[in-house]
Amino acid sequence: MSAEAYTNDTGGQMEPVIRLTNVCKSFGTNHVLREFNLTLNRGENVVVLGRSGSGKSVLIKCIVGLITYDSGTIQVLGQDIQSMRPLELDEVRSRIGFLFQSNALYDSMTVRENLEFPLRRHRRRMSGQEVNRLVMEALTNVGLPHTVDMMPSELSGGMRKRIALARSVILNPEIILYDEPTTGLDPITGREISGLMNELGKKYNISSIIISHDMNCVKAVADRIIVLVDGKCFEEGTYDELKNSQHDNIRKFFEL
Amino acid sequence: MKIKATRQFLIETGDITRFSGRFFVELFLKGGEYAETLRQCFFLGYKSIGLVVTTGFIIGLVITIQSRPTLVTFGAEAWLPGMIAVSLVREIVPVVTALICAGKIGSGIGAELGSMKVTEQIDAMDVSGTNPFKYLVVTRVVAATLMVPLLVVFADVVALYGGYLGVNLRGDVSWNLYWAQVLDSLAFGDIIPSLAKTFFFGFAIGLISCYKGYTTRHGTEGVGRSANASVVISSILVFILDLLAVQLTDLLQLT
Numbered sequence: 001m002s003a004e005a006y007t008n009d010t011g012g013q014m015e016p017v018i019r020l021t022n023v024c025k026s027f028g029t030n031h032v033l034r035e036f037n038l039t040l041n042r043g044e045n046v047v048v049l050g051r052s053g054s055g056k057s058v059l060i061k062c063i064v065g066l067i068t069y070d071s072g073t074i075q076v077l078g079q080d081i082q083s084m085r086p087l088e089l090d091e092v093r094s095r096i097g098f099l100f101q102s103n104a105l106y107d108s109m110t111v112r113e114n115l116e117f118p119l120r121r122h123r124r125r126m127s128g129q130e131v132n133r134l135v136m137e138a139l140t141n142v143g144l145p146h147t148v149d150m151m152p153s154e155l156s157g158g159m160r161k162r163i164a165l166a167r168s169v170i171l172n173p174e175i176i177l178y179d180e181p182t183t184g185l186d187p188i189t190g191r192e193i194s195g196l197m198n199e200l201g202k203k204y205n206i207s208s209i210i211i212s213h214d215m216n217c218v219k220a221v222a223d224r225i226i227v228l229v230d231g232k233c234f235e236e237g238t239y240d241e242l243k244n245s246q247h248d249n250i251r252k253f254f255e256l
Numbered sequence: 257m258k259i260k261a262t263r264q265f266l267i268e269t270g271d272i273t274r275f276s277g278r279f280f281v282e283l284f285l286k287g288g289e290y291a292e293t294l295r296q297c298f299f300l301g302y303k304s305i306g307l308v309v310t311t312g313f314i315i316g317l318v319i320t321i322q323s324r325p326t327l328v329t330f331g332a333e334a335w336l337p338g339m340i341a342v343s344l345v346r347e348i349v350p351v352v353t354a355l356i357c358a359g360k361i362g363s364g365i366g367a368e369l370g371s372m373k374v375t376e377q378i379d380a381m382d383v384s385g386t387n388p389f390k391y392l393v394v395t396r397v398v399a400a401t402l403m404v405p406l407l408v409v410f411a412d413v414v415a416l417y418g419g420y421l422g423v424n425l426r427g428d429v430s431w432n433l434y435w436a437q438v439l440d441s442l443a444f445g446d447i448i449p450s451l452a453k454t455f456f457f458g459f460a461i462g463l464i465s466c467y468k469g470y471t472t473r474h475g476t477e478g479v480g481r482s483a484n485a486s487v488v489i490s491s492i493l494v495f496i497l498d499l500l501a502v503q504l505t506d507l508l509q510l511t
Contacts, residue, residue: 122384
């Protein structure tokens with residue numbers, strides 16, 4: 001189904017941008033995802049909550065085609081991610097931002113080159129001036145325009161996270177996938193990153209899936225939370241709904 | 257235990273074969289990374305010149321000094337320039353230069369790609385719509401294949417210059433006579449096969465190092481292991497390829 005047809009079918013406020021249906025993924029005998037279902041609507045922030053090793057990172061890597069899944073379907077912007085040809089996949093990926101847990105900034109490049117990299121790949125005809133303007137705009141959005149000529153190794157953990165966030169939004173994506181965006185950061189920096197995620201999401205109308213253990217971050221950004229247990233969606237609801245849940249698997253997250 | 261090790265060896269050999277197959281497929285796909293290839297040529301080639309030239313000079317000097325007494329014993333001292341020229345150009349310089357490149361280039365590529373792998377930089381590249389295999393692997397293998405022969409040519413010239421100094425430490429051979437003897441003793445069959453094999457040395461070093469780096473697992477410990485294995489396997493392959501090249505040259509009667 002084409003992206004256009006998909007949009008027309010669903011239309012309106014609740015237009016799904018990502019839809020996972022009965023997705024299964026195993027590594028040998030370890031069944032990470034078991035008939036997992038998830039729908040992300042346009043403009044929505046969905047948090048996937050789960051214990052370490054429960055397959056949350058595998059889930060978002062399946063969504064961008066970094067990991068192939070065993071069965072089920074994943075539709076991103078109306079297209080089946082696993083049946084795409086490489087060029088089609090690149091085109092869809094250019095509409096998705098991905099914030100890695102480790103930031104994944106290119107060590108051998110300056111901050112400017114890190115931000116220019118996706119632009120040079122996807123906006124080949126863009127002039128040098130325009131590229132520079134977008135780089136500076138992205139850095140200004142995250143409050144770090146002065147780091148433009150620095151190397152990633154010269155930056156603190158929080159600054160690296162902000163730069164990675166700037167790189168994720170530089171192509172003006174429709175969706176961002178966040179893999180534990182505040183892990184390893186102090187609470188103040190964590191709050192700043194959560195604030196930036198909200199701010200950028202609203203500014204550019206971005207839909208996002210957030211993998212996180214940090215309940216402060218979850219509270220700040222989540223429109224809806226999905227609790228992943230044994231590879232399945234165990235519970236789904238808003239922060240307040242799940243906070244009042246009586247189930248042990250859920251209460252433990254909120255008691256931290 | 258032996259069965260397990262043999263099985264692992266065969267699996268790895270198969271993986272390397274598939275990896276090299278992918279290299280050739282990606283090499284001829286449209287959309288070459290020319291700028292990155294040039295950048296890698298600069299890093300792998302230009303930045304190795306100092307090391308290669310220094311070792312080349314020392315090898316030339318040492319081989320000459322050590323060969324002299326034997327030739328003096330047989331009264332064949334006049335053959336010294338010709339003899340060292342053949343041994344340096346045909347065998348010693350290509351192999352030693354390739355081993356140095358295996359150490360410098362191999363460990364560098366293995367560690368760099370390994371580190372990129374474990375810190376998800378390769379995944380980030382993939383997600384940003386760049387084919388990481390083409391951008392990281394193809395460029396480095398091509399650069400290594402082209403730069404190692406070039407470095408060997410530099411090292412050959414400098415080693416022969418070292419030989420000239422070695423000859424004159426205890427003798428008196430003019431610059432013109434030395435080079436006349438050197439060039440007289442070197443034939444087409446000496447230079448071309450020795451240069452041809454260095455392309456294979458470069459390819460092997462680039463490919464193995466990229467394979468080890470690109471398939472790194474188990475965090476930072478894995479990065480160290482990849483860098484180490486890149487050097488060890490590349491060095492062994494240099495010797496194996498050299499052996500095959502000598503046999504082939506002999507078979508084709510290019511000697």
